[in-house]
Amino acid sequence: MKKLIRLKDVTIGYDGKAILGPVELTIRRGEFTGILGPNGGGKSTLLKTMLGLVPPVSGSVDREQDIVFGYVPQNGHFDPLFPVSVEEVVSMGRYARAPAGRTLSKADRECVARSMEMAGVSRLARRTFRSLSGGEKQRTLIARAVAGEPDALVLDEPTAAVDVRGEAAIMELVESIRKESGAAVIMVSHFLRTAAKYAERIILVDADKGVFREGAKPELMTSGVLADFFGFNFESDLDPQTTGPGGGGA
Amino acid sequence: MITFGEFLHSYFLWRDPMLVGAAAGAICGLLGVYVVLRRIIFVSAALTQVSSFGVALTFYIEGLGLGALSAAVHPFALSIGLTVAAAVFFALKKDYSRISREGIIGFGFLVASAAVVILGDRITKGSHDIASILFGSAVVVAPEDVYIIPSIAIAVGAILLIYMKDFVFVSFDEESARLFKYPVRALNAGLMVMIAVVAAAATRALGALPVFAFLALPPLAALYFTERLKLVFILSAAMGVLSAVLGYFFSFVLSLPTGASMAMCACVFFIAGLSWREVRKRV
Structure with a gap:
């Protein structure tokens, strides 16, 4: 290998x-x-x-x-003050392939949607990340990690x-x-x-x-x-x- | 008290300060979202004080009568230079050998505040100007501010829009941003420099009190009103504009100190946001 x-x-x-x-x-x-x-x-x-x-x-x-790394940090890593949605969090995983100053393309967004689907968080897409349960947060973070095709x-x-x-x-x-x-x-x-x-x-x-x-x-x-x-x-x-x-x- | 009709007829008096206030309110509202989400509200307070110190120092140097040197020191340039230097220091220096970051920021705030008061005591000619800078009691703005403040607001607003994804990412998860080889230090320093430039320019035009209020209260209120990040930015900028415009209006018609009136309007938005959240929790 x-x-x-x-x-x-x-x-x-x-x-x-x-x-x-x-x-x-x-x-x-x-x-x-x-x-x-x-x-x-x-x-x-x-x-x-x-x-x-x-x-x-x-x-x-x-x-x-x-x-390319897909990183799932420890629980408690994120400030609950941030009102970011699940979809926004998963999109961040795609930033591994979208450098600073570049917006996400249609293909990037499709990849984000696939990652949410695969991790079973599509139905939570518009929910705020901070409002999720521990398990839902981990699934979202795994979807984020996968979105970067690590x-x-x-x-x-x-x-x-x-x-x-x-x-x-x-x-x-x-x-x-x-x-x-x-x-x-x-x-x-x-x-x-x-x-x-x-x-x-x-x-x-x-x-x-x-x-x-x-x-x-x-x-x-x-x-x-x-x-x-x-x-x-x-x-x-x-x-x-x-x-x-x-x-x-x- | 002035009637609404009289107020409208006096538009040539309030047009410029209201335009400057609205531009400052909008851009402070936008930048303030990052200030609040990064939990650096005290940094913005320290920066507005450092900016005030810069202006006070210029008055003091002018008063020394050093001829060419005194004439060469531009109030805005000195203020902006000091504020940007302080912002970069706060942004890049995270380890202060056993002293917390908040402690150093508090130290900066207190030193700048004390220095402004001490210098103000030494400047008899400009004592009224010092009071204006600290509390924003001036009802007029310098002619050049009509161009400087909106230009800075447009430039900073454009940068925030273009790099919005990146500023949000670095603010939310700096570790992953570093992992993805994002220019984290440049983005952090850039954000702090923009806060410094806006704070310095707006403080000189409106005063430290309303500028600090615009950086903190509209974003806090917006975070109470909505859970959508993009809407937080829009609402915060809108409430910044309204705080400045309504604050100036009430100051004009009720003969209130302008800066305090603007800050009080921002407080009303904060209380409204807090009340909205409490009502929503109970329904």
Whole structure:
């Protein structure tokens, strides 16, 4: 599979202060990668370093030329003051292919309509984004990400604010997009069970302990590796949100 | 009190200030939507004060009698220069080493306000002008403002229209805009420079109080009236115009201070918007 992103001997951090490294990592087209780790463990920093939103402290990040990302940020990223409609939010995804100063073409608008249809938010097109439920917001943001026809779909805790049924629906949607478009999926998640079901490759990150492990799912999603990483047993269930002590999620 | 008929017959007195007020109200209303949505209302307050300081400083330099230097300092140029510099600083500098952005903006507001009062105390010749700048008590405008303010309003309005998608995108989701390689810093700085230019020009013509009111209250009212972003822009600009025109009208016929009258009209729109939202919530 073609390489989309490659991190070579990268140290990640903020403002020149290293929090984790060295990191060696390759993201390939069409592959589903799950990033797991404790809160404050550097998952989002790693993700943003991959995207180019945070510069690496050292090392190099190579991205495929003209790569387009479809980005679904964490819940709570958007200011509820903004009275933007669902259609306007989804249209923003198309801005990846409509630079500043250029308005959306008819073809762009058709793509926006298709993306809303595919994510099941067409009926919400005129509703304000801020008035939606957690699940509807995530579907809208996924539609926005898809509208840019991305090479990589990047999701930062996409199911954090939805119920179990909503989580399943969102993950099935993400999986169907991946299969249909061939885009890579990079997902930060707190839910081990979700990662275990969908991801092909797993990244375990804990900056506090200086741990960075990357590998195929069968290699890392074992109770032994996870117990060692999270510090408690996973004998009966992989999901620490439901079985682990103190909600010590990934 | 002046009757409506007398008011109409005096059109040669109010035509120019009302035109300038309407142009300033419209463009402040448009820009104010970004000010409110980006939660930088205090920035606009600080910028109007910095602009006032620029004008006060010019009066002070003039009063020093430094000959060619005093004559060379144009009030508008100095005011606009200082305001744009402050705006660019607020736009680009986000990390102030443990001091919040609001703290630095508050500092800028207080320094500029105090400096205006101190300079005003030192300028006996221009003390009335300083009061006009601060509170907008002037009922007439300088002849050049009849051309400058509408020209700035048209130019800024055109830029806002052409780059509307981009300004909205960067304001709503700066991270994604950076991901899509949008010129985020240029758009942010551009928006702040436009706010600075409009604030400086309008403050010199109308006063700091009404300009701050136009930047904050019509957009807030519009956000109460509608949930459609495009309609928010239209309503806000319209309420900015109406605040200026009605404010000047009431000032003229009731002999009220002009700037305060304009600001009060903007307050009425805000209260109307707030009431509309409360009524809609209950129905």
